[in-house]
Amino acid sequence: MNMNEIDLKLLELLHNGDFVSGEKISEEIGVSRTTIWKHINKLKQQGYQIESATNKGYRLVKIPDRIVPEEVYLGLKTDYIGREIKVFSSLGSTNERAKELARKDFPTGTVVIAEEQTAGKGRLGRSWFSPPGTGLWFSLIVRPDIPPNKAPFLTIIASLTLVKALSELNPELKPLIKWPNDILIDDRKVCGILSELNADLGMINFAVIGIGINVNQDYFPEELSAKATSLKIALNTRIDRTGLLQGILNFFEGYYQKLLEGRFKEILKEWKGYLNILGESVTIYSGSETYQGRVIDISSLGELVIKDNSGKVWSFWAGDVTLRKEEN
Numbered sequence: 001m002n003m004n005e006i007d008l009k010l011l012e013l014l015h016n017g018d019f020v021s022g023e024k025i026s027e028e029i030g031v032s033r034t035t036i037w038k039h040i041n042k043l044k045q046q047g048y049q050i051e052s053a054t055n056k057g058y059r060l061v062k063i064p065d066r067i068v069p070e071e072v073y074l075g076l077k078t079d080y081i082g083r084e085i086k087v088f089s090s091l092g093s094t095n096e097r098a099k100e101l102a103r104k105d106f107p108t109g110t111v112v113i114a115e116e117q118t119a120g121k122g123r124l125g126r127s128w129f130s131p132p133g134t135g136l137w138f139s140l141i142v143r144p145d146i147p148p149n150k151a152p153f154l155t156i157i158a159s160l161t162l163v164k165a166l167s168e169l170n171p172e173l174k175p176l177i178k179w180p181n182d183i184l185i186d187d188r189k190v191c192g193i194l195s196e197l198n199a200d201l202g203m204i205n206f207a208v209i210g211i212g213i214n215v216n217q218d219y220f221p222e223e224l225s226a227k228a229t230s231l232k233i234a235l236n237t238r239i240d241r242t243g244l245l246q247g248i249l250n251f252f253e254g255y256y257q258k259l260l261e262g263r264f265k266e267i268l269k270e271w272k273g274y275l276n277i278l279g280e281s282v283t284i285y286s287g288s289e290t291y292q293g294r295v296i297d298i299s300s301l302g303e304l305v306i307k308d309n310s311g312k313v314w315s316f317w318a319g320d321v322t323l324r325k326e327e328n
């Protein structure tokens with residue numbers, strides 16, 4: 001959907017839901033009231049519900065449940081994250097499209113969103129259920145000037161961003177991070193992150209951080225229903241995906257800046273505060289090997305450190321393992 005400047009200014013003026021008179025709008029935008037009326041009708045055709053009342057003017061009642069870049073830009077407080085947003089009605093995977101764009105030099109902060117993914121990718125070669133219009137399926141392109149061995153921090157700041165944005169959306173949500181990067185609410189997965197790296201020796205060319213959030217699903221296919229949840233299920237109300245996306249992009253820029261400034265310790269400390277795994281008994285599956293032990297720490301690189309029953313200490317990288325938390 002293409003919006004011109006008049007549509008945008010109109011939305012900006014009507015954004016808080018109060019009546020604004022036709023006279024005021026035409027004064028602010030500097031066009032005639034007939035032009036305003038035409039643009040109001042155009043917005044209505046695009047799914048915006050706008051009420052008009054004699055002597056009062058226009059009032060925005062409802063925005064369409066679609067991600068429209070121009071609307072996202074209105075609520076961004078960022079300098080560069082989310083300043084270029086590409087929305088597709090359907091893609092195989094937003095990570096794949098984001099990698100294509102990154103190879104064409106799209107800058108840090110570019111966001112690729114799909115209303116639906118037909119081949120959404122999860123960690124460890126799994127697929128990611130991405131039905132149309134219900135979730136937020138998107139990928140962020142970044143080009144951080146950090147050593148490749150610090151790349152796991154991209155996923156760390158993404159998960160930190162998600163818990164912060166979800167807590168801001170509703171403090172009752174109380175999201176936790178299941179190492180390395182699943183976001184859980186009520187012990188069920190609500191978001192997943194898949195970061196992919198393009199690096200040469202000693203240097204990151206670009207990374208794509210793919211984020212999937214179950215937002216407005218009412219139910220899940222049988223194989224997922226015991227493990228997955230959505231924000232709508234958790235809060236019993238429909239969530240505005242645009243507002244949530246704005247929150248995420250705003251938080252992300254803050255953490256990304258910290259990362260560029262090398263404030264790894266500070267990031268890690270905050271991240272540890274949301275982990276649901278410290279001190280727990282776990283089983284780790286790494287290729288054909290299985291390890292059992294208690295989680296004693298997270299290393300300075302974000303690895304999981306466990307002590308097995310014989311007292312031996314092992315560290316695991318996020319990329320290679322599956323983890324199961326044992327019931328006590």
Ligand code: BTN
Binds near residue numbers: 092122
């Ligand atoms: C996981 O938990 O296994 C990671 C899931 C990541 C899913 C997101 S949805 C947007 C982006 N595009 C993809 O194909 N995958 C990620």
